[in-house]
Amino acid sequence: MKRVRLHQKLSITIISFMALSSFGSVVHGESKAKINADAAILVNADTGKIVDKYNEDELLGIASMTKMMTEYLVLEAIDKGKIKWSDTYTVSDKVYQLANAPGLSNVPLRADEKYSIKELYEAMVIKSGNGAAIALSEVVAGSEGEFVKQMNAKAKDLGMERFQFVNSSGLSNYDMLGMHPEGTDVNDENMVSAEDMATLAYYLIKDYPEVLKTSGANYKYFRKGTDEEYLMKNTNAMLKDRAHFYEGADGLKTGTTPFAGSTFTGTAERDGVRYISVILDAKDQYGQPSSAERFIQTGALLDYGFTQVQTAQFSLDDAVKKKTLPVKDGKEFEVEMAVDKPLKVRIPKDEISNVNVRFNVDKGKLNKNGELQAPIEKGEKIGELVLVNKKKDEYILDELEKETKVDVYADSSVEKANWFVRSARNIGEFFGKLF
Missing domain, CATH: 2.60.410.10 (D-Ala-D-Ala carboxypeptidase, C-terminal domain)
Incomplete structure (x- = not known):
């Protein structure tokens, strides 16, 4: 539990060392929902009250859940009138290369083509488009390096304490073809504790609830009716008609890299009660990272909230x-x-x-x-x-x-x-x- 909105001014190098050393790997007991992951937390989205937790303050990789901070800053820029949904962006060489790189989650973007902010935002939220996230960082801050500074500053403003943002997409810096943001190292990773991911989700939903309309979209066409038409399938498998459908689920963001494992920040609402859940590096029965387990274990956390937590009335x-x-x-x-x-x-x-x-x-x-x-x-x-x-x-x-x-x-x-x-x-x- 965080005491105040004060933060240690540690260098990225020191923070990374802490995360990879036993000093930053304190075990805090077993969660009530019996979670098999490196860390987990369940929070009441209305009050911020912690309902269940495990290793919630350990600094760990988050992969594409990084995009939640990018979403927040884009929505904030829209809200403040700095940019408009209808504004257009011309694809830079960096974005073109990373948006079309093999093996990376993307909606392909054409060189020198113009795309609206809305199109890029939906590609980032629904399909987890890395190129789209980097493009939006350039729109908001002029360069991804400057945007990373804004990400870390905003994290402090929101009261987050254990975090390290090094790019806008959640890619490992070494996967960015030598184009990682200025001011960061090629070996740097995006890292946040489970509790701080829940804090980011809490404010993202509270300040910009419209994010759930996009994150809850199961499928959507990118540039429908054009020769760039592309069916975007949401990476969240807990949405309706998907393999791990969970009633009331409508967000928020998945993440997967070799460093972070399989991660997921989820949210669901039933009967006027909403919970936020975070799973970092979900494991299967053999202790291996598992894409399916992040959804299965999220379901277990949410089930605990909806079935084992009740409304007492006095x-x-x-x-x-x-x-x-x-x-x-x-x-x-x-x-x-x-x-x-x-x-x-x-x-x-x-x-x-x-x-x-x-x-x-x-x-x-x-x-x-x-x-x-x-x-x-x-x-x-x-x-x-x-x-x-x-x-x-x-x-x-x-x-x-x-x-x-x-x-x-x-x-x-x-x-x-x-x-x-x-x-x-x-x-x-x-x-x-x-x-």
Whole structure:
């Protein structure tokens, strides 16, 4: 769990050394979903709460999941008006060579041809086009080297702590035909911890939810109706009608290289609840990297979230025996308390016994005798119903951690009694105390 948005200023060389040494390979126990991968995490996409994890803070290869950061920066540039979907890009020599290199995931791009930003973006998100990703980096930053600087700066801005971005596509630098970005080394790799990949996914979905419409597209034609027409098949096999279909799945990004193994950042929504999952270097039963296992194990993580985590619901009755508070100087002697809605929290079934609620009255509204002072307006806030959890929850960012609570308010108005009534009561109270 990250403490604050502060980051160690380590050189790329030092970070790479840490990732490849035993110093950066701390084992944190077994995940609840029994994941067989180098690292994994499951996060509530609405709150950022960590539901399950394994080696979540270890710096590991991410391959084409790198494109998620490229997606974020492209969508940010669109949002800020720096570029438009209809803008066109003329293919550079570097992009041409890498977009047509054998063995690399691509949508072929023609030399000196113009393509719209939208076309390149869809080729990157759906088909994992490496040439398209590099082209977009040139559009946004002028060069891929400058774009890499923006990637690392944005990671810091988002609160990520364990990361190293060295190119826009997720290729290994040594596969870039000697054209790796300026300022990086030929042996550098894109590396991010599972927790930080979940953080990137959290903000990508939160800030630009439209990304799911593209990442959730099973198939789409590139330049349909032209002589460049190309059927793009999504690399995500958990989408509808695919080998590992998972109900509610609509993103986000796969990744595969010899260095990173088979990786996947997935997300799915059911009944208004969305989870983000990350699997880094999924293994089969023989301990070998497995493309299928990244989807199978993602399904296991998501199943845990949807079936073993439930919504616990609490009302004011769970916190107090009597739902009224005494009122001083009112026409009525007390006022009924109410809440607009019950307090709800998603929590693993085996941890339900750890949670309860308490009522916190606003002490500023009470006199020394613990009474509210009339007049009181209906709907006036008089306290809060707060969740109490014996086990401290963990979040991908500490700044996302907050009390789970709902307001408690007066369910009716209590007018102030007139002077005569108040005086009579005060006299009665005086003699009551006297005798």
